[in-house]
Amino acid sequence: MPELPEVETVRKTLHQLALGKEIKSVSIYWENIIKHPRDPEEFQHLLQGQTIRDINRKGKFLIFQLDDIALVSHLRMEGKFGVYDSHEEKPAHTHVIFHFTDGTELRYNDVRKFGTMHAFPKGEEAVNKPLIQLGPDPFDEAFTLNYFHQKLKKTKRNMKAVLLDQSIVAGLGNIYVDEALFRAGVHPERIANTLTLEEAERIRNASIRVILEAIEQGGTTIRSYLNSQGEIGMFQQKLLVYGKQDTNCVNCGTPITKMKVSGRGTHICPQCQPLHTHG
DNA sequence: CTCAGTACCTGGTTGC
DNA sequence: TGCAACCAGGTACTGA
Numbered sequence: 375m376p377e378l379p380e381v382e383t384v385r386k387t388l389h390q391l392a393l394g395k396e397i398k399s400v401s402i403y404w405e406n407i408i409k410h411p412r413d414p415e416e417f418q419h420l421l422q423g424q425t426i427r428d429i430n431r432k433g434k435f436l437i438f439q440l441d442d443i444a445l446v447s448h449l450r451m452e453g454k455f456g457v458y459d460s461h462e463e464k465p466a467h468t469h470v471i472f473h474f475t476d477g478t479e480l481r482y483n484d485v486r487k488f489g490t491m492h493a494f495p496k497g498e499e500a501v502n503k504p505l506i507q508l509g510p511d512p513f514d515e516a517f518t519l520n521y522f523h524q525k526l527k528k529t530k531r532n533m534k535a536v537l538l539d540q541s542i543v544a545g546l547g548n549i550y551v552d553e554a555l556f557r558a559g560v561h562p563e564r565i566a567n568t569l570t571l572e573e574a575e576r577i578r579n580a581s582i583r584v585i586l587e588a589i590e591q592g593g594t595t596i597r598s599y600l601n602s603q604g605e606i607g608m609f610q611q612k613l614l615v616y617g618k619q620d621t622n623c624v625n626c627g628t629p630i631t632k633m634k635v636s637g638r639g640t641h642i643c644p645q646c647q648p649l650h651t652h653g
Numbered sequence: 654c655t656c657a658g659t660a661c662c663t664g665g666t667t668g669c
Numbered sequence: 670t671g672c673a674a675c676c677a678g679g680t681a682c683t684g685a
Contacts, residue, residue: 376678406661434679450679452663467663486662488679504680531656540680547678597665597677616678637658639676 376434376449378511378545379588380607384455385431388480391457395474396425397440404469407482410492410502420493421445421472433508433544437499444499446492447482453489456481508544512581517543523574526566533569533577534562535636546581549594549616552641554581556615561649562635562642587612615641 400418408414424440431437436455438445447453460479464471470482470491482489492504499505510516525542536542537551546554555562557580560573569577588594593607596617614624619632619641628645 380678448679450661451677484662485664486677486679488662490680529655535656538679549678594678638679 377547380593381434382589383593389429397421398473398475401471409490444494444496448490450488452486453484509542512585522578529566532563536566548638552616553584561647562640
């Protein structure tokens with residue numbers, strides 16, 4: 375469940391469900407999820423007795439602000455958080471449980487075990503990996519056209535790879551990159567340092583719009599089981615190219631095609647997103 | 654330094 | 670039907 379709008383939806387849900395709860399203890403069933411501190415027992419120790427005071431987000435990262443600790447978590451491909459009563463049956467693939475003093479618990483579930491958690495003394499999360507590497511969110515003031523165009527000028531990678539690079543702009547993933555490039559009318563294999571300022575502006579504007587609309591819709595739910603409340607997104611109804619191969623483009627009627635770019639499944643309208651300008 | 658390829662995992666789908 | 674290969678909303682690491 376993981377691009378910016380989905381993580382933001384999870385954040386809002388957990389803010390409702392978990393704020394003010396005190397962690398009594400932490401159970402860890404797959405240690406590789408815990409990245410910092412290295413020692414899982416130290417991680418458990420840091421969180422014990424801490425109360426959840428706020429829940430923030432940067433890019434695709436959730437940041438739980440506790441009394442003295444910041445817990446930074448990334449859901450990667452399939453990570454999910456949910457708050458449950460402690461006696462509710464524990465589904466498969468539950469790898470970390472934060473037991474609260476009130477008899478409820480926050481569970482981290484992740485079929486592919488790709489997700490990550492980092493715990494830091496409060497304040498240190500912002501100056502350490504992984505957060506330190508992130509560029510601005512699309513709608514941050516820092517994501518100016520000038521900033522974006524300068525970044526594009528410095529690389530010969532294609533636009534798909536550039537928009538997936540979280541150090542340039544944080545929060546876009548495979549779905550929203552395809553949607554933003556389609557709305558901007560730019561082919562994903564266009565080389566970044568060949569883009570005009572006008573093309574950069576179209577991509578920037580499309581990225582911001584797509585992300586904001588998706589947040590309003592509660593994110594995108596595809597290929598997902600019915601799960602915790604945070605997952606029910608509606609933006610899949612607004613997708614124009616992602617997963618739409620062999621359907622007709624809403625602009626020109628040309629069939630949407632699927633290809634591989636930068637190792638990722640990529641959806642385009644070949645008519646609206648030409649790689650080379652014709653006649 | 655940049656960048657393409659691979660590793661990390663499991664499970665659903667596709668195709669022989 | 671059986672089963673191997675491929676695919677999946679992501680990123681860290683490796684080595685050229």
